[in-house]
Amino acid sequence: MSDPTSTTSFLPLDVLFNNPLFAGGIGLAGLGAAAALARRSAIKGASLIKRRLLADVEISKQDASYPWILAWLALPRPPGGFVTSKLTRIHQFSMKTMAGAVPNKPKHTQFFLQPGYGRHIIRHNNAYISVNREKQSTANHTTGEPHEIITLTSLYAQRHIFEDIFGEAHQLAISAHEGKTMMFASRGMDWEQFGDARKKRPLQSVILDKGVKERIVGDVKDFLQRQNWYVDRGIPYRRGYLLYGPPGSGKSSFIQALAGELDFGVSIINLSERGINDDKLAYLFTKIPARTILLLEDADAAFINRRKPDAEGYSGANVTFSGLLNALDGVAAGEERIAFLTTNHIDRLDEALIRPGRVDVTVRIGETTRYQAAEMWNRFYGDIDHDGNGRKRFLDKLVELDLIPNESGVVKPKLHTSAAAIQGLFLFNKDNMEGAIEMAEGLIPRIYEPEPQKGIKVSA
Numbered sequence: 001m002s003d004p005t006s007t008t009s010f011l012p013l014d015v016l017f018n019n020p021l022f023a024g025g026i027g028l029a030g031l032g033a034a035a036a037l038a039r040r041s042a043i044k045g046a047s048l049i050k051r052r053l054l055a056d057v058e059i060s061k062q063d064a065s066y067p068w069i070l071a072w073l074a075l076p077r078p079p080g081g082f083v084t085s086k087l088t089r090i091h092q093f094s095m096k097t098m099a100g101a102v103p104n105k106p107k108h109t110q111f112f113l114q115p116g117y118g119r120h121i122i123r124h125n126n127a128y129i130s131v132n133r134e135k136q137s138t139a140n141h142t143t144g145e146p147h148e149i150i151t152l153t154s155l156y157a158q159r160h161i162f163e164d165i166f167g168e169a170h171q172l173a174i175s176a177h178e179g180k181t182m183m184f185a186s187r188g189m190d191w192e193q194f195g196d197a198r199k200k201r202p203l204q205s206v207i208l209d210k211g212v213k214e215r216i217v218g219d220v221k222d223f224l225q226r227q228n229w230y231v232d233r234g235i236p237y238r239r240g241y242l243l244y245g246p247p248g249s250g251k252s253s254f255i256q257a258l259a260g261e262l263d264f265g266v267s268i269i270n271l272s273e274r275g276i277n278d279d280k281l282a283y284l285f286t287k288i289p290a291r292t293i294l295l296l297e298d299a300d301a302a303f304i305n306r307r308k309p310d311a312e313g314y315s316g317a318n319v320t321f322s323g324l325l326n327a328l329d330g331v332a333a334g335e336e337r338i339a340f341l342t343t344n345h346i347d348r349l350d351e352a353l354i355r356p357g358r359v360d361v362t363v364r365i366g367e368t369t370r371y372q373a374a375e376m377w378n379r380f381y382g383d384i385d386h387d388g389n390g391r392k393r394f395l396d397k398l399v400e401l402d403l404i405p406n407e408s409g410v411v412k413p414k415l416h417t418s419a420a421a422i423q424g425l426f427l428f429n430k431d432n433m434e435g436a437i438e439m440a441e442g443l444i445p446r447i448y449e450p451e452p453q454k455g456i457k458v459s460a
Contacts, residue, residue: 055159061148068169069150071176073122073131074114124165127158181256182265184289189280191267191289200260206253207375207419208365216241217258219361220338224262227336238337240328240358242299244346245365248420251342254365255295264338265292271319272298278323285327286334299324299341300348321350328358367416370395370404376419380426381433390433397440417443 059066094116120131129152136147154161180197206213223239230237243251259266267288269276288294328339341359343349354362377391385391398404402413421443429435 053156054153055156055162057152057162059150059152065166065169066148066150068173069152069165070114072165072169072172075172125161127154127161129154129161129165181260182289182292184265184267184292186269186276186280186284189283191284191287194268198256201253201257203257203261205379206250206257207372207379208250208254209369210371212363212365213254216254216361216363217261220258220262223338236329236357237335238329238339240339240341240360242341242343242346242349242354242359242362243365244343244362246367246416246418247344248418249365249367250419251365252295252297255293255340255342259293262293263291265289266295267292268295268297270297271324276319278320278326281319281323282327282330285337288334288337294337294339296339296341299343299353300345321353325352325358328353368404368419368422370398370407372419373398373404373422376422376426377433381436384431385433390437394433394437394440397437398443401441401444403443415444417445 059069093113095113115131115133117133117135120133122129122131132151132153134149134151136149139146152162152165177197179200181200182197183194184191185194186192203213203217220239220241227237243254245251256266258264269281269284271281285294346364353359373395374391377385377394381390395404398417399406399413402415403417405413425436425439425443429439
């Protein structure tokens, strides 16, 4: 029996539900929850349908195919290739300008229109493809350039179209570089193409002493054909060459011509470049672009810094001797590699570098010989010097100037000249072999002594 004096009372539930305000609130809340659930279900359902019906391919700017796809998209489409309706036409473009070899000459400049940032719709082989090019919020910490992504979307049933696109883009890239040599240089912790691809230099245009060029080319080609031989015997598949000699003797020119002969590119690392250290060198060695010759210029620069790492592992700002050796054949050294080292000062190199496994072939490319001078003359003036009389007079003049040995080769010349100097002489006298003979004295190396400044006495 309830206490009539109690002040606590409870409203029955039926009274609350009979209240129109309360019932209306409950109803609205229920409707809101139902709508939110339906919306979430619709989104999930649409996402599921999209995943089932559509196929996406993302291409990052860091991927090698990124510029290929942009170049492919920039191609003019055949009739009906780009959809002509208002909703699917590409309206936004970005510009890529390629300056020509002649500066300040607009007619030598090429312009390429590429799809700009945003979403575009194209049609390829009767398949509709959505192209979305967008910048990312992140950027390259070295260059500051924002990362980019291109996303290609098509129906899942037509996903085979991506293979066609990448195949065509790859063939386009191959045709664009056909007959050319790609040059790569280190940028930050990665490799990037260095300038435009260069026309292949004919191997016969580089004239070395008799038999030198043929011996190196034969050894490289034999190495490329023997990968299984190396693998079967557990030998690291890499080959190292050291070319040494005075400046202008043709070391770098020969390597570029060899790359063209093999249809390879050239990846260049200058060991004396500021910012190259042991860690960066080892990392770059593991990421050398495929089908390229690794060129290490100024190999003697690593011997300037022989300082051992301190307690914190710091060993200076440049490549050390031990760092170069570890990169060449250490535990983390890469394979499938052809490396050429060049130096003007072989006396600065250590025997530990020149041992087999690091440097397998050592070749001196030195001062110009009689054979080289004769072959260079034939290349420049062979079409007008039919009887060889001009060549004989030129060679006799070089012997008279004591720049090359005489025909017997017994007496060595006291002075020397370089292939680069002779080529410069011939270039100055195009189609004028008499002028080349008359100006041969300009090949004599000159030693310039600084003139005494006014007011300063120079003692003998």
